[in-house]
Amino acid sequence: MTYLLQQFLNALQVGSIYALIALGYTLVYGILTMINFAHGDLFMIGAFCCFLSVAFLGLPFLPTLLLSMCGVALLGVLIERFAYRPLRQAPRVSAIITALGVGLFLENFTLALSPYPQQIPPLLDNRMWTLFGVSLSSLQIFIIVLSLLLMFLLDLLVRRTMVGMAMRAISWDKTVAPLMGVPVNAVISLTFAVGTGLGGAAGVLYGLAYPVIDPYMGVMVGWKAFISAVVGGIGNIRGAMIGGYILGAVEIMVVAFFPSTYRDFVAFVLLLVLLIFRPQGILGKPQQQKV
Amino acid sequence: MGRNQEREHRTKQGLAGHRLLPVLLAGLFIVSLAIDRFELLDPYVQLIVMYIGINIILTVSLNLVNGYMGEFSVGHAGFMAVGAYTASFLTVKVLPVHLAAWFFPLAVIAGGLAAAAIGLLVAVPSFKTRGDYLAIVTLAFGMIVKSAVENIDALGGPRGFLGMEKLTSLPWVFFWVVFSLWVIRNLIYSNFGRGVLSIREDEAASALMSVNTKQVKVLAFAVSSFFAGIAGGLFAHLLQFINPRTFDIIKSTDILIMVYLGGIGSLAGSILGATVYTVILEVLRPLGVWRMVFMPLLLVILMLYRPKGITGLREFPWFIPFRDRLAGTLSREEGREP
Numbered sequence: 027m028t029y030l031l032q033q034f035l036n037a038l039q040v041g042s043i044y045a046l047i048a049l050g051y052t053l054v055y056g057i058l059t060m061i062n063f064a065h066g067d068l069f070m071i072g073a074f075c076c077f078l079s080v081a082f083l084g085l086p087f088l089p090t091l092l093l094s095m096c097g098v099a100l101l102g103v104l105i106e107r108f109a110y111r112p113l114r115q116a117p118r119v120s121a122i123i124t125a126l127g128v129g130l131f132l133e134n135f136t137l138a139l140s141p142y143p144q145q146i147p148p149l150l151d152n153r154m155w156t157l158f159g160v161s162l163s164s165l166q167i168f169i170i171v172l173s174l175l176l177m178f179l180l181d182l183l184v185r186r187t188m189v190g191m192a193m194r195a196i197s198w199d200k201t202v203a204p205l206m207g208v209p210v211n212a213v214i215s216l217t218f219a220v221g222t223g224l225g226g227a228a229g230v231l232y233g234l235a236y237p238v239i240d241p242y243m244g245v246m247v248g249w250k251a252f253i254s255a256v257v258g259g260i261g262n263i264r265g266a267m268i269g270g271y272i273l274g275a276v277e278i279m280v281v282a283f284f285p286s287t288y289r290d291f292v293a294f295v296l297l298l299v300l301l302i303f304r305p306q307g308i309l310g311k312p313q314q315q316k317v
Numbered sequence: 318m319g320r321n322q323e324r325e326h327r328t329k330q331g332l333a334g335h336r337l338l339p340v341l342l343a344g345l346f347i348v349s350l351a352i353d354r355f356e357l358l359d360p361y362v363q364l365i366v367m368y369i370g371i372n373i374i375l376t377v378s379l380n381l382v383n384g385y386m387g388e389f390s391v392g393h394a395g396f397m398a399v400g401a402y403t404a405s406f407l408t409v410k411v412l413p414v415h416l417a418a419w420f421f422p423l424a425v426i427a428g429g430l431a432a433a434a435i436g437l438l439v440a441v442p443s444f445k446t447r448g449d450y451l452a453i454v455t456l457a458f459g460m461i462v463k464s465a466v467e468n469i470d471a472l473g474g475p476r477g478f479l480g481m482e483k484l485t486s487l488p489w490v491f492f493w494v495v496f497s498l499w500v501i502r503n504l505i506y507s508n509f510g511r512g513v514l515s516i517r518e519d520e521a522a523s524a525l526m527s528v529n530t531k532q533v534k535v536l537a538f539a540v541s542s543f544f545a546g547i548a549g550g551l552f553a554h555l556l557q558f559i560n561p562r563t564f565d566i567i568k569s570t571d572i573l574i575m576v577y578l579g580g581i582g583s584l585a586g587s588i589l590g591a592t593v594y595t596v597i598l599e600v601l602r603p604l605g606v607w608r609m610v611f612m613p614l615l616l617v618i619l620m621l622y623r624p625k626g627i628t629g630l631r632e633f634p635w636f637i638p639f640r641d642r643l644a645g646t647l648s649r650e651e652g653r654e655p
Contacts (some may be wrong), residue, residue, distance in 0.1 A: 109621070112621050113621065113624060123573065123578075124616075127616040127620065137606060137609070141606065253457065287468050288464070289464075290461075291464040294458075294460050297457055298458070301442065301453060301454060305445050
């Protein structure tokens with residue numbers, strides 16, 4: 027039982043990070059119906075921003091987090107402006123390929139600048155407590171609480187503010203929204219900033235939990251976050267959060283009861299089974315095909 | 318000239334072209350045999366040419382599903398892995414060493430068949446899901462293959478698998494490239510191929526027009542994965558070493574890029590895309606690690622200025638069967654759309 031509780035805590039930690047990245051995918055998809063495949067690499071850039079800020083500027087945690095989020099958000103906005111916006115009317119696949127290209131560019135550019143894996147110096151001192159036989163680390167709790175806070179803020183932004191209303195309007199109907207006075211390009215830029223900023227935050231949190239970072243770390247984590255977004259129902263914000271925690275839980279439970287090399291195998295088989303029975307994801311609405 | 322005379326004239330011209338093609342291909346095959354036998358080409362150039370050939374097979378097979386059928390499959394390297402491991406396991410562990418060279422074609426075909434069998438499994442979810450959800454299914458499948466291989470000790474697990482002789486040669490690659498192009502061209506311009514295209518344009522409408530969409534999808538996935546498996550077998554016996562990481566998402570991404578770089582729904586596009594991508598990567602090799610920085614940048618620029626790829630749904634006339642070409646040109650002259 028304590029073992030299960032312990033694993034549950036680990037699952038929450040991994041799931042929080044997946045959920046934060048999945049939100050970036052789902053926000054962009056909701057507003058542009060486009061999969062931003064460079065998102066996993068923006069997450070990696072977030073971790074590298076954290077490394078630069080700690081190792082070279084010597085900043086404490088909060089400025090590091092803000093700096094990384096802003097840096098990644100700026101990069102996300104620039105990518106949208108120069109790579110995706112000209113393709114908004116083009117066939118969907120060319121946007122997807124461009125996104126893959128941007129992702130490859132970010133990976134290899136980072137690799138060219140930093141050929142070896144880097145280690146982020148410890149940022150927060152990590153304390154351990156034992157509660158009912160379950161060991162809690164302050165870092166783990168911090169990661170979980172901070173991600174939940176960020177998700178809560180995002181939910182508020184989308185559901186309670188004018189900007190959020192504009193986002194929902196665009197995702198509802200891209201042609202009518204500008205007629206109602208919604209500045210489409212500005213809102214799309216902002217959505218990219220928010221989504222990629224969350225990815226950057228996830229990069230920092232991931233760097234706290236696993237301090238050794240390399241330019242390809244975003245590939246696998248990014249695809250898994252994408253899977254979380256799809257499992258939850260892509261385009262649905264609460265779905266992305268749920269999907270992230272489900273994937274985290276499945277992965278951790280597989281590792282807890284099977285050899286760890288089976289982690290990806292079992293996780294993906296379970297996801298396939300889920301998609302066969304519920305192809306639109308958990309909270310997604312079934313697509314209707316019309317002729 | 319009257320219309321009938323015109324048609325007769327065109328028919329004669331076209332038939333002459335069609336009689337020329339097998340001769341040309343046979344000639345090229347003999348040239349490739351000679352190059353292989355007498356080492357007429359620099360071994361490095363020969364290697365690159367073989368990589369181009371293997372990439373053409375991969376690109377054209379993925380183009381069948383992604384370009385012609387309009388699905389978004391992102392796990393093509395998984396099929397390649399199945400073919401590569403099956404063929405290598407057969408030539409190294411099952412067949413006697415001195416006979417391996419003779420049974421090599423059979424081993425490659427067995428690899429293709431194994432990949433096709435797996436392709437049938439992947440086709441089943443495609444009945445219900447489309448678009449991004451099918452992308453996830455194929456993506457997950459690619460990862461499942463990779464981690465399954467990592468957990469099978471007989472295949473070397475994460476350490477990889479070696480011991481293959483270098484059995485892939487220029488004539489074999491040439492043969493398989495021509496064969497895959499021939500099969501896929503004939504499929505596209507057959508009744509079945511019309512079904513594939515109609516699924517891309519509108520699946521519900523094509524089902525209403527009595528296209529058996531399930532059958533078409535199963536066959537398209539099976540053929541596509543068969544040739545991916547073939548390419549895998551050839552690749553394994555060229556490199557003489559494979560490991561699960563050879564066939565990860567980055568390999569799948571490479572194949573996707575070649576398809577969309579060349580142009581979807583076009584055989585000429587697949588050939589161009591695979592050739593241009595492979596050659597540029599080789600030409601940029603002196604740049605070292607910066608090579609992979611410039612390549613994606615080129616890709617993004619190409620997509621911004623030519624979003625449909627190099628050929629963009631157009632086809633090299635030789636790849637269009639004669640009757641379709643004739644119908645096209647005649648109706649165009651009469652001012653109708655083909």
